[in-house]
Amino acid sequence: MLHLIWVIPVFSIAFISALPSGSKPVTATISVILVALASGWPAVAALTGHPVDTSIYAGSLIGDVAVRLDGLSAWFILIINFTVVTGAFFGTGYLKAHQNEPSRLSLHWSSFVVFHAAMIFVCILQNGFAFLVAWEIMSLSSMVLVIFDHHKVETLKAGINYLVQMHISVVFLTVGFIWVYTQTGSMDFDAIRTFFKGNPNLWLFLVFFAGFGFKAGFIPLHSWLPHAHPAAPSHISGIMSGVIVKLGIYGILRMISYLQSDFILLGEIVITLSVLTGLYGILNASVNRDFKKMLAYCTIENIGIIGIGAGIGLIGIGTKSPVMYFLGFGGALLHVLNHSLFKSLLFYSAGSVYLQTHTRDMEKLGGLIKRMPKTAVIFLVGALAIGGMPPFNGFVSEFLIYCGLIQGIDTDSIYQIMLMILVLAGLSVIGGLSLLAFTKSFGTIFLGQPRDPRQHEAHEVSRLMLIPQYIIIAVMMSVALVPGLYMSIVKVAMAGMSETLIVDPAAVDTYSATAANIGLFSLLVIGITVLTWLIRVQVMKKRPLAEGPTWGCGYVAPNSTMQYTARAFSKPVGKIFDFLLPEKKQYRELEPAEIFPSHRKYNAQYRDFFEFNFIDNITRFLLKGAGYFRFIQNGRTQSYLLYGIVFILVVFLLTAFNILQ
C-alpha cells in the first residue's frame, strides 16, 4: 500500500506531461486523490490501533529505512490529504486562465503531485537520511509551485528567498541528525531517543527546533512566509499555510516525543517564543494592507498559538500533570487541524478575490459582497473561525489551550505562575488583535462601496472553486459541533507524545466532557441567533421598509473615496506599536517656494521588524564580505584558464610531495 504513494505520482507525471492542457489538472487531481486514499487507509488504521512499522532496504549507503506510521503521523497525513485534495480542485478552477500555456501547467501539476507525496513521506520516514531527502523534495517542489508566475520579479525573489531559508533550515536538521549519528551510530529516529537518554536534551532539541522552526515560521525565522505566500498562486498559498508550515510543527512534536528530560525548561522556552510569535504575527497582520500578506502573518500568529499548546504540554510532562499534557498537546493538535481548514479557506476565498480584481491591495477594493456574495460569506466564516468565535471550530482548540494555561496557573512554582498569567494575557491580546485584523480586512475588501472603478467587472467565481470551499466549511462546522469525536481521535494521535508520563484517562475526563459539550453550546449560540432572526422576520413583515443613502452627518454628496480606509482603521495600533512596526514612507516635502504644487504621491508601507533590522543587516554584511572576492570572477577567459592551471599545478605538487596523505 505504501509503495503506491510514490508509484502513482511517477506515473501521473508521465501522463501530465503527455496529455493536453485541459486534462493536466484532472490527471493531477485523480493522482492526488489516489495517493490520498493509499495513504489515508493506513492512517485510519493507525488511528484505530494498527500502526505501521516496517522498513525498506534503500541500498548499501543508507541501509534499512524505518517506515513508521503512528497516530501522530496519521493525524498529519489526514490533514495533508484533505487540504491537498481541496487545493487540487480549487487550483483547477484557479488556473483555468492559463489553458494555453501547457508547459507551465505541466511543471506546476507535476510538482503538485510530487509535493503531495513528499509531504506524506516526511510524515512516515523515520530515518534521518531518508527524511532529509523527502524534506528536500518537499521544499524544492513547493518552491517550483510558488514561482508559477515566474515572469514577475517579486515572485522569483520570493521563491529564491524561500529556497535559501529552507536550506538554512536543512543545515540545522542535518547538523542535528549528524550529531545523533556521531553519538549513537545510527540514523534511525529511535537513535534520537537513545541520544536523549544518555545526553543533555536541551541543545539537540534546540538545534532541531531551529531547523523545524524555519518551516513553521517561529520568529525570528519567519521572514519567508510574508514573501512566499502572497507570491504563490492562491491554492498553493492555502496548502503552504495549511500544511507545509504544519510539517514544521510535526517535526517539533516528533522531537518532543523522544525527549527524556529538561521538559520544564524546554516548555518555558517554547511557550515564550510562541507567545511572542503570536503577538508579532497578529500585529503585522492587523496593519498590512496586502490581504495575502495579512493572511501570511496571521499564519505566523496561529503557529504561535499551536506552539503555546505544545509548550503547555511539555510543562505538563515536566510537572507530571496529565491535565496540562492533555489540554496542551490536544489543543495544539486540534488547532493544527482547525488552522489548516480555515486558513486554506481564507486563502482560497482571497484567491477568488484576486482572480476577479487582479489586486492584493485592500485599499483598492470594497463593496465586493454585492458582486461576490458567496465568496464574501466564505471569507466571513473563515474570519470568524480564525478569531476563535464560539459557533466555529477555532474556538474549540483555543478554548483547550486557554484551559491548559489556567490549569498551569494552579502550581507551586512562582515562575510557572508568572509565565502562565503573562501568556494568558498575551493570548487574550492575540484574540483581540485578530478581531481587529479581520474586521478590517473583511470590512475593507467586501463592505462599503468599491474604491476603484475597475472592480465593477468582478463577478462570482465558478462552482468548481466554490465547492471545495463549501466542503471545508462543512468539516469546520463538524469540528465545531461534534468536537468530542475529533478529541477522541486527537487522544489517539497524542498517545505517543510522552514516554515518561503515564496518563490516567480518568484525570482528563472532566475536560474531555467539557470539550465535547462545547459543541452543544455552539449549537445553542446558533439556535438563539436563528430564533431571534425568525422573530425579527415575523415582526418586520408588518413594518414599512425604506431605503436611503448612508447618513453623512449632513453632507449629501459623499463618494467612495471618503470611506474609512484599511490603513486608517489600523493606524492607532500602528502608532501604539510603532517600535515593532517600522514604516517606510516615500513622499516629497512641499518646497517653500512652490506656489503651485505639482501632482505628488505619498506612499507608506509597513516593514517587517526582524527582516528590516536583522536579516537585511546580516545579508548586507555577507554581501559586503563576498564583494572582496569579486576579483576572482572577473569575466576574462584568460584568468579562468589560469585558475585551472593553478589548480592542476597545486594538485600535482601536493601529490608529488605526498602532502595529501
Next chain:
Amino acid sequence: MLSVILILSAALFFTGVINRTKSILTGRKGPGVLQPVKDIIRLFKKGVVYSTTTSFIFQAAPTIYFSSVIMAMLVVPFGQSKGLISFQGDFIFFAYVLALGKFFSIISAMDTGSSFEGMGASREALYSMFAEPAFFILMGSMALLTGQTSFQEIFADLHLGSPISYALAMLAAFVVGMVMMIENSRMPIDDPKTHLELTMIHEVMILDNSGFDLGLILSAGLIKFAIYGALIVNLFIGMFPYEYTIPMFFAIQVMAAVITGGIESFMARFRMSHNAQFIFALTSVSLLIFFGVLMLLGKFI
C-alpha cells in the same frame, strides 16, 4: 436560571437609573426610570430605513449582536446558583461570545461605507482589544486564588480564605467596572451624549440602524450593563443565603448605575488618543490583584 431573571430585571432599570441620576445632578426634571425600555418598545414598533450601500451583513448584525449578549448572560452565575450554562473555563466562552457580537457590530458599521462609522468601528476594536488582558489576568488570578475554573465555583470560593480577599474584590470590582464602561461605551472612555460624530465611538457605529434593529442593539446594551453589574455583585456575595444576596444584587446594581451617572455628570471624556493608555493601565490594576493573590497564598518567598 435565577441569575437570568435577576439580570433581566436589573436591565430594565439600569440605564434609567443612570439617566435619572444625571438629570437630578444637573438639576433637570428628567425622564422616568423605565424610559429607555419604553423607547425600545417604541422602536420595535417602527419601520426600518436601510442605506443603499449596505448588504445583508447590516441586517443580520444586530440580531447576532443581541443573541451573543443573551448567550453571555446565560453563563453568568448568581451566588450559589449556577448560570444556565456552567462549565470549566466558562469565562473564556463568555469573553469570546461577546467578541462574536462585537465582530458583527464592527462589520455592520463598516457596511455603511461611512467614514464616521468606520472611525467608530476602529476605535471599538482597539479599545476592546486592550481591555481583554485586564479581564483575563483578573480571572486567571481568581482561578489561582480559588483553584477553580468556572465562574460560579470561582465566585463561590472567593471568600473562603482570609478576609483580605474582600480588598482584592474591591480592586476587581474596579476592573470589572471599567471594563463595563468600555464595553458599554460610557464615560470616561466614550460620551454617549456627545453631538459630534467625530468624537463618538459606539453611538456613531449605530448611526444608520433604525427600527427593530436599533431596538435589538439598545436592548442588548441594557442587558450588557446588567451582566457586568451582576459580575460585580458576584465578587462580593459568595455563599450568602438568598434573602441577603437578592437585595444586595439590586442595591449594588443601583449603586453601580448611580456611580456611572455621577461620573458622567462631573467628568469629561478622556482625550481619544489617551484612551488606549488608560485602558491598558487597567491591566496593571489586574496585575496588582494578581500579586495580591500571590501574597495571600504565600507563593512569594
